[in-house]
Every structure is written in structure tokens, then in C-alpha cells.
Amino acid sequence: MNGSINDSAAQQQRDEKFMRMAINEARQALKREEVPIGAVVVAGDRVVGRGHNLVETLQDATAHAEMQALTAASSTLGGKYLRDCTLYVTVEPCVMCAGAIAWSQAARVVWGADDPKRGYTTVEGLRLHPQTVVVRGVLAAECEALMKEFFKELR
Amino acid sequence: MNGSINDSAAQQQRDEKFMRMAINEARQALKREEVPIGAVVVAGDRVVGRGHNLVETLQDATAHAEMQALTAASSTLGGKYLRDCTLYVTVEPCVMCAGAIAWSQAARVVWGADDPKRGYTTVEGLRLHPQTVVVRGVLAAECEALMKEFFKELR
Numbered sequence: 098m099n100g101s102i103n104d105s106a107a108q109q110q111r112d113e114k115f116m117r118m119a120i121n122e123a124r125q126a127l128k129r130e131e132v133p134i135g136a137v138v139v140a141g142d143r144v145v146g147r148g149h150n151l152v153e154t155l156q157d158a159t160a161h162a163e164m165q166a167l168t169a170a171s172s173t174l175g176g177k178y179l180r181d182c183t184l185y186v187t188v189e190p191c192v193m194c195a196g197a198i199a200w201s202q203a204a205r206v207v208w209g210a211d212d213p214k215r216g217y218t219t220v221e222g223l224r225l226h227p228q229t230v231v232v233r234g235v236l237a238a239e240c241e242a243l244m245k246e247f248f249k250e251l252r
Numbered sequence: 253m254n255g256s257i258n259d260s261a262a263q264q265q266r267d268e269k270f271m272r273m274a275i276n277e278a279r280q281a282l283k284r285e286e287v288p289i290g291a292v293v294v295a296g297d298r299v300v301g302r303g304h305n306l307v308e309t310l311q312d313a314t315a316h317a318e319m320q321a322l323t324a325a326s327s328t329l330g331g332k333y334l335r336d337c338t339l340y341v342t343v344e345p346c347v348m349c350a351g352a353i354a355w356s357q358a359a360r361v362v363w364g365a366d367d368p369k370r371g372y373t374t375v376e377g378l379r380l381h382p383q384t385v386v387v388r389g390v391l392a393a394e395c396e397a398l399m400k401e402f403f404k405e406l407r
Contacts, residue, residue: 157323158332158355168312177313192378193355196348200313222376223347 109235112185112207115139116236119185119209122149122162123243129154133243136162136186138170138179138203145182146170162186163194167201179203180228187240189216189233192223199226207232209240264390267340267362270294271391274340274364277304277317278398284309288398291317291341293325293334293358300337301325317341318349322356334358335383342395344371344388347378354381362387364395 115137122135126149138146148165152158163186171177183205184198190208195217198206206229217223225231270292277290281304293301303320307313318341326332338360339353345363350372353361361384372378380386 152332155326156330156332157326159319159323159352164314168314171310171312175311177307177311191351191355193348193351196346196351197314200346200348220375220377223378 112232112235115144115183115185116187116207116209116240118144118147119162119187120236120239120243122147123187123240126150126162127243127247133247134162134186134188136166136184138166139183139185140170140174140179140181145173159193161191161194163190164197167197167203171201177201183207185235188212188244189218191215192217192220195223195225198229199224202226203229205230205232207235209235209237210244211237267387267390270299270338270340271342271362271364271395273299273302274317274342275391275394275398277302278342278395281305281317282398282402288402289317289341289343291321291339293321293337293339295325295329295334295337300328314348316346316349318345319352322352322358326356332356338362340390343367343399344373346370347372347375350378350380353384354379357381358384360385360387362390364390364392365399366392 118137119135123133127133131150131153135149137144146166146169148162148169150162151160170179170182179201182203184203185207187209189212273292274290278288282288286305286308290304292299301321301324303317303324305317306315325334325337334356337358339358340362342364344367
């Protein structure tokens with residue numbers, strides 16, 4: 098379900114503000130020559146977790162931006178459920194991260210660029226927690242530009 | 253795909269040996285009043301990673317046995333891919349862990365008890381890496397007995 102249709106202008110502005118923070122995280126990843134994906138978790142107006150992709154740095158296939166941000170948020174808040182939180186991530190989560198988001202029961206997930214290859218929505222039947230509202234396409238062009246920059250340099 | 257049909261008696265014995273180690277990990281979880289699930293990662297005949305469910309202890313919804321074991325194995329081996337490794341886990345992996353296993357490109361995944369509620373095979377269209385052989389039902393009764401013991405005590 099896409100919640101963006103009913104989002105107010107204030108909500109949209111807020112989403113863009115936090116997505117810019119996620120983009121800053123993605124830039125940190127790019128500096129480390131990692132696939133540039135960043136994430137922040139927000140409770141109210143407070144950033145309670147952040148992270149960027151560290152798969153190459155840590156040589157750990159599970160070290161995605163979302164995983165870092167969710168774990169950081171749970172640590173900050175002292176609880177495994179993130180029911181009042183919004184996760185912002187620059188690129189559509191993969192299956193692993195979608196599973197983690199589902200366990201966290203996050204209230205909202207907001208992403209920038211779709212991932213038509215590895216995004217969880219490519220798997221038919223895969224859903225987040227029923228309470229979780231999904232908003233896609235926030236600052237998508239900026240999020241995608243970072244990814245294109247990275248993959249262009251690889252060639 | 254279930255690879256168990258062609259498994260030799262030696263392979264089966266080997267699988268049971270390592271599943272017993274995963275069961276020991278699950279017992280560690282039970283002692284901490286965690287859902288008793290344990291995992292080990294094996295390369296050749298060497299255990300390179302192990303872990304048990306720590307969701308309550310760490311208050312982190314991502315702290316599943318498989319995640320701990322995969323991250324430990326990558327750390328031991330110094331690489332993000334676990335292409336020569338087998339992951340043993342007492343209960344069928346969830347969506348998150350299936351996603352992590354897919355990224356790791358593990359050669360084999362062996363589990364004990366099925367999880368008809370949260371197991372990744374309940375999601376239509378969700379697959380591990382095409383190279384990964386899946387074996388299910390190894391020491392299933394023992395793995396399930398631990399789960400039943402835990403949930404009986406909760407009631």
C-alpha cells in the first residue's frame with residue numbers, strides 16, 4: 098500500500114528533510130567505495146538510528162544500511178519494536194532488510210529509488226508488517242543519481 | 253529444492269553432527285529465556301561461525317541465530333561470500349535470514365524443524381541463491397522439542 102497519496106505537504110517536507118539525512122549517509126558509503134545506500138530511523142522528530150552500507154568494509158553481506166540503522170535505533174530506544182518510528186532509506190530494501198523491517202514493526206518505511214532487481218517488492222507475496230505504511234519515490238532522482246555515479250565508476 | 257534424497261549416509265552423519273552443535277547453541281538461547289534457535293556455519297570440517305537467538309537479550313529484532321552465525325563466519329573467513337560453507341540451523345529461516353543467506357551465497361542450508369508460520373518457504377516466490385542446496389528435517393524432532401518446551405513454559 099502506498100501512503101503517499103494522502104500525505105500532507107508538511108509530511109512531504111518532513112520526509113524530504115529526513116531523506117536528505119539518509120542521502121548524506123549514502124554519501125559516506127560512496128566515500129568508502131561502497132554501494133551508496135544510506136538510512137536513518139526517526140522517532141517523532143528525533144533521529145534515533147542511522148547507518149550506511151558497509152558490506153565491503155566489514156566483508157559482511159548482512160551489513161546493509163537498513164540493518165545498521167534498525168539495530169542502532171533499537172539500541173537508542175532500548176526496545177526491539179520500532180512501532181512509532183519511520184525508516185528512511187535511499188533505495189528500496191532487499192528481502193533481508195524487508196524481513197528485518199517486518200520484525201521491527203516500524204510504523205512507516207520511506208524510500209527513494211526503486212530497486213527493480215533486488216527490491217523486496219519483486220518477490221510476489223512478500224509483505225512488511227500489516228501496520229507499516231510504505232511511501233516510495235521521495236527524492237528518488239537524487240538517490241538514483243548516487244547509485245548511477247557509483248556504478249558508472251565501476252565500469 | 254530438497255537435496256536430501258541424494259545425500260549419502262556419511263553426509264547424513266556429518267549433518268547430524270553439526271546439527272547437534274546448532275542444538276547446543278539453541279540450548280544456550282533457552283537458558284537466556286530466548287526462543288531456542290541455534291546455528292553454526294561449517295567450512296569443510298571446521299566450524300567458522302556460531303550463534304543463537306539473542307533478540308530479547310539485545311532487544312534487537314535482527315539478532316537471530318543465523319545472522320550471528322553468518323556474520324561470525326564472514327569475520328572468521330575474512331570474506332562476505334560463504335560459497336563453500338554450510339549453514340546449520342535448528343529451525344527453518346525466516347524471510348530476513350533467507351535474504352541474508354542468499355547474499356552470502358552459502359553452498360548448503362540444513363535445517364531441523366519447519367516453521368509453518370514464519371519460515372521463508374511460506375512466502376511464494378522467495379528463493380535462496382540458485383547455487384544453494386537446501387536440506388530440511390535433520391534432527392527435526394529434537395529441534396522442535398526445544399521449541400515446544402519453550403512455548404509450553406510461556407503459557
